[in-house]
Amino acid sequence: MTQFQKSTTVHDIDAENVLASMLAHLREHDLHALQKDNAWHIDYANTQITLQARENSLQATVQSVSPSSLYEGRMLVFYHIQEFSQCEAQAIQWDGDKIELQYPPSFRVVTVAAVSNIGPHLRRVRFRADNLSRFESNDNIHCKLLLPQTGVENPEWPTLAANGVPQFPAGDKRLDMRTYTIRRINAAEGWFDIDFVLHADAGPGSGWAGQAKPGQQIGMSGTGGRTAPARRWMLLAGDETALPAIARIGESLPADTMGRVIIEVQSASDQITLDMPKGMTVQWLHRGNAVAGTTTLLADAVQSCNIPADDSRFVWVGAEFATAQSVRAWLRHTVGLGNKEQLVVAYWRHGMNETQMKKMPAKLASSKTEGQEAGS
Numbered sequence: 208m209t210q211f212q213k214s215t216t217v218h219d220i221d222a223e224n225v226l227a228s229m230l231a232h233l234r235e236h237d238l239h240a241l242q243k244d245n246a247w248h249i250d251y252a253n254t255q256i257t258l259q260a261r262e263n264s265l266q267a268t269v270q271s272v273s274p275s276s277l278y279e280g281r282m283l284v285f286y287h288i289q290e291f292s293q294c295e296a297q298a299i300q301w302d303g304d305k306i307e308l309q310y311p312p313s314f315r316v317v318t319v320a321a322v323s324n325i326g327p328h329l330r331r332v333r334f335r336a337d338n339l340s341r342f343e344s345n346d347n348i349h350c351k352l353l354l355p356q357t358g359v360e361n362p363e364w365p366t367l368a369a370n371g372v373p374q375f376p377a378g379d380k381r382l383d384m385r386t387y388t389i390r391r392i393n394a395a396e397g398w399f400d401i402d403f404v405l406h407a408d409a410g411p412g413s414g415w416a417g418q419a420k421p422g423q424q425i426g427m428s429g430t431g432g433r434t435a436p437a438r439r440w441m442l443l444a445g446d447e448t449a450l451p452a453i454a455r456i457g458e459s460l461p462a463d464t465m466g467r468v469i470i471e472v473q474s475a476s477d478q479i480t481l482d483m484p485k486g487m488t489v490q491w492l493h494r495g496n497a498v499a500g501t502t503t504l505l506a507d508a509v510q511s512c513n514i515p516a517d518d519s520r521f522v523w524v525g526a527e528f529a530t531a532q533s534v535r536a537w538l539r540h541t542v543g544l545g546n547k548e549q550l551v552v553a554y555w556r557h558g559m560n561e562t563q564m565k566k567m568p569a570k571l572a573s574s575k576t577e578g579q580e581a582g583s
């Protein structure tokens with residue numbers, strides 16, 4: 208099988224310490240390195256990474272079966288060396304096979320094919336794009352959308368610097384990044400749907416969706432983020448931002464799944480038809496005139512649930528930060544659910560845009576690949 212290879216040697220860093228910190232960090236993410244012949248070897252998604260510390264330099268070699276997986280291995284090495292050594296990006300240059308990629312492999316330019324309203328505050332946009340198979344997985348249903356500024360007719364897209372690092376357009380051509388759920392996808396037919404909440408105080412995501420028209424182009428990258436694994440008993444809960452994820456997770460569950468679905472929306476007119484297993488009861492909560500993200504409606508409803516002491520149960524919640532925080536604390540400390548039995552993600556934060564939310568200190572809001580898993 209063809210192997211592609213690139214190597215880098217980063218000089219003038221505290222190589223032993225950087226390597227130790229990297230290995231410890233990767234272990235936390237279930238990437239375990241094996242030591243052999245004075246080097247550390249990691250297997251990562253069809254990619255072999257070798258790391259070796261020599262006095263003040265750290266050498267990394269990445270080998271992989273395809274240019275795109277080689278690129279992802281290189282970026283894993285790049286971002287971790289940079290994070291733990293605090294070196295400049297230019298200090299990490301690569302030698303090896305000549306592979307020219309136009310964009311990062313996780314990036315696509317996607318074109319609006321159709322726009323429809325599936326509720327007064329929920330707009331579905333169907334996008335068309337080639338080569339969507341990496342996005343078609345029920346395990347990773349989230350993506351980042353890269354949204355051009357209003358009125359920009361010919362957007363510019365991220366390019367790759369010589370060392371592989373994505374370079375984003377700046378100024379009027381800058382792209383705002385927002386996180387969304389791929390509601391439906393058919394890679395063979397080349398389309399996917401995103402359901403956008405049209406919310407008050409619209410930011411780049413909601414604002415873009417409000418004016419979306421067939422033919423417009425945006426960028427997309429991903430996928431990322433965990434979802435809910437199928438279990439015998441499930442609780443799925445969230446507000447309208449989580450409705451696309453809840454609908455998609457529900458559709459993929461075995462027909463004999465038992466449990467509950469709790470969704471907060473503004474009013475009955477925001478309710479949509481869900482295709483859930485028969486044994487999962489669906490409850491809609493209406494916040495009426497209250498401002499989204501300011502009530503305890505959803506947290507109260509979740510916390511009044513009787514979570515069975517079943518060894519096959521899972522609770523998934525996507526909601527505003529304060530709700531997510533309160534629910535997660537309850538699940539952990541009152542119900543006693545372990546990390547493998549629940550996933551609570553802050554999908555947005557009242558009074559903060561997504562960029563500000565992601566910049567919150569780790570202790571206040573530990574930022575994962577997607578949204579934030581609310582601290583307890």
Ligand SMILES: Cc1cc2nc3c(=O)[nH]c(=O)nc-3n(C[C@H](O)[C@H](O)[C@H](O)COP(=O)(O)OP(=O)(O)OC[C@H]3O[C@@H](n4cnc5c(N)ncnc54)[C@H](O)[C@@H]3O)c2cc1C
Pocket residue numbers: 349385386387388389401402403404405406407408409410411412413414432447448449451452499500552553554555556557558559560561562577578579
């Ligand atoms: C993993 C993940 C998946 C997501 N999937 C979806 C999805 O499929 N569909 C979807 O619509 N959203 C989804 N979201 C939520 C979405 O990313 C946020 O709502 C995001 O803030 C929207 O960006 P924006 O540019 O519209 O607003 P921002 O610029 O981020 O924020 C502007 C202002 O609007 C407020 N705001 C943000 N969201 C809301 C809201 N829902 N209601 C009221 N005020 C709000 C903010 O507090 C801020 O004051 C998801 C989030 C995560 C983390």
